[in-house]
Amino acid sequence: MQNTFTQLENFGHSLNAPAYLIQPKSAGEIYSAFKLAKKMGLTVTARGAGRSYNDAALNGGGIVLDLSAMDQILEWDQDTGRIRCEPGVTLEKLWQHVEPIGWWPPVVSGTMKTTLGGCLAANIHGKNNFKMGPIGEHVIEFTAVLPTGAEITCTPKKNADLFYAMIGGYGMLGIFTSITLQMKRIHSGLLTVDALPVHNLREQLSILLEGAPNNDYIVGWLDTMTGGKSLGRGQIHAARYLHEGEDKNPQETMKFKNQILPSRIFGVFPKGLLHYFMSPFANNLGWWGVNTAKYIASLSKHTFRQPHAAFHFLLDYVPNWELSYGRSGLIQYQSFLPKETAETAWTEILKLSLKNRLPSYLGVTKRHRPDKFLLTHAVDGFSLAMDFKVTETNRAKLRAMLQEFDQIVLANGGRFYFAKNSETTAETALAFYGEETVAKYKKLKKRCDPNGLLESDLYRRVFGD
Numbered sequence: 001m002q003n004t005f006t007q008l009e010n011f012g013h014s015l016n017a018p019a020y021l022i023q024p025k026s027a028g029e030i031y032s033a034f035k036l037a038k039k040m041g042l043t044v045t046a047r048g049a050g051r052s053y054n055d056a057a058l059n060g061g062g063i064v065l066d067l068s069a070m071d072q073i074l075e076w077d078q079d080t081g082r083i084r085c086e087p088g089v090t091l092e093k094l095w096q097h098v099e100p101i102g103w104w105p106p107v108v109s110g111t112m113k114t115t116l117g118g119c120l121a122a123n124i125h126g127k128n129n130f131k132m133g134p135i136g137e138h139v140i141e142f143t144a145v146l147p148t149g150a151e152i153t154c155t156p157k158k159n160a161d162l163f164y165a166m167i168g169g170y171g172m173l174g175i176f177t178s179i180t181l182q183m184k185r186i187h188s189g190l191l192t193v194d195a196l197p198v199h200n201l202r203e204q205l206s207i208l209l210e211g212a213p214n215n216d217y218i219v220g221w222l223d224t225m226t227g228g229k230s231l232g233r234g235q236i237h238a239a240r241y242l243h244e245g246e247d248k249n250p251q252e253t254m255k256f257k258n259q260i261l262p263s264r265i266f267g268v269f270p271k272g273l274l275h276y277f278m279s280p281f282a283n284n285l286g287w288w289g290v291n292t293a294k295y296i297a298s299l300s301k302h303t304f305r306q307p308h309a310a311f312h313f314l315l316d317y318v319p320n321w322e323l324s325y326g327r328s329g330l331i332q333y334q335s336f337l338p339k340e341t342a343e344t345a346w347t348e349i350l351k352l353s354l355k356n357r358l359p360s361y362l363g364v365t366k367r368h369r370p371d372k373f374l375l376t377h378a379v380d381g382f383s384l385a386m387d388f389k390v391t392e393t394n395r396a397k398l399r400a401m402l403q404e405f406d407q408i409v410l411a412n413g414g415r416f417y418f419a420k421n422s423e424t425t426a427e428t429a430l431a432f433y434g435e436e437t438v439a440k441y442k443k444l445k446k447r448c449d450p451n452g453l454l455e456s457d458l459y460r461r462v463f464g465d
Helices: 027-040 091-101 116-122 160-166 201-214 271-281 284-297 308-312 321-325 342-355 395-411 426-433 435-448 457-462
Strands: 003-009 016-022 044-047 063-066 073-077 082-085 139-145 151-154 175-182 190-198 217-222 234-241 302-307 330-338 362-368 381-389
Touching: 027 044, 027 063, 027 139, 027 175, 044 116, 073 091, 082 091, 091 116, 091 308, 116 175, 139 160, 151 160, 160 435, 190 201, 190 308, 201 217, 201 234, 201 342, 201 362, 201 381, 234 284, 271 284, 271 321, 302 308, 330 342, 330 395, 342 381, 342 395, 395 426, 426 435, 426 457
Parallel strands: 016 063, 044 063
Antiparallel strands: 003 016, 073 082, 082 175, 139 151, 139 175, 190 234, 190 302, 217 234, 217 362, 330 381, 362 381
């Protein structure tokens, strides 16, 4: 087991930290890394694909365990849809393994590049959270190794306190070594998608709320760069599974070749070069033009069929798209608001960003429901994710504005998601989690990690004493 001292970055390239990078291939090697950390007086953080927008997979001066080599599918029952994987298995490898046989992961992120270990650590949500909840609700069982060397098995009934705390616990209680998930049966490789224009924020939230019960997925694009009466305008995409018999040739539409995203535009221009051409537009004027053009193009209501992969993994359409934001990268800010207060809070937030001349270049909305996990980010309401370009000249002002956003969200009963937000403070985290929840989490951490070996830059920022 070799280690390399290297500089690691978050996905948005807005944060970086040096660390000793170790790539274990078994639970035994993970425990060896814990023993090394204890001997050297270092801390340990797990890292999957490094797709977090914040500091969840950074550990300045410590050890980072790169789990990408633990990427085997251990068991697969195609009759029941039950699958057991190592934590380094990506959503890409997962869906490509199960979809041709008529199954699909019950919850996926906007990119297929995330690992299952990372998905559980952050308890990801998808465009169907209102119906299916986060990915943790579809975990049958997981195994993990603790810093003490103990190997544990958790289910919703066995070691239930750890089950509901380690899923969504950002890898600070133990390291997943296997994950057993229940897949969802599908009868076609296609979804029926309705594209609906929306003219303002109130209409956007109303369609999300009313449309969710009638669909399997629903997601909104929000033009974050236009104010006035058009504040919150955009487009809704609502999707439904095809029932058995609706697809006349499901074996064909579920084939891998009919799901993959093309690597070239019109079969000619490599998508891997697109981010170079996007960079000149990564400024306020350029993105205002992009958002305006997108809104005009979305004004007609229409229905079409789309492959699962194409609908879900929009972030993979343009490889390395995040590089278009420039050397200082981007910050994604995501807030979760109850349905009663979302419009008020986001109206204030959107107006404030425009007033400060720090507009978000992209906005995405979803419908959500509560769940039972200890460090939950969910509410009975909505989420809004916003992308902000970082520069050396705007970093301090942007940080101050995002922390002002935090206070608006808190005042309206909202919550946050720590696979995204990178500026939220410990005081804010304590305010929305509550003292009882944080105390319970830290008590479990003391039990699982008595020597405090598991730490990350995120943990120190948000939960550090």
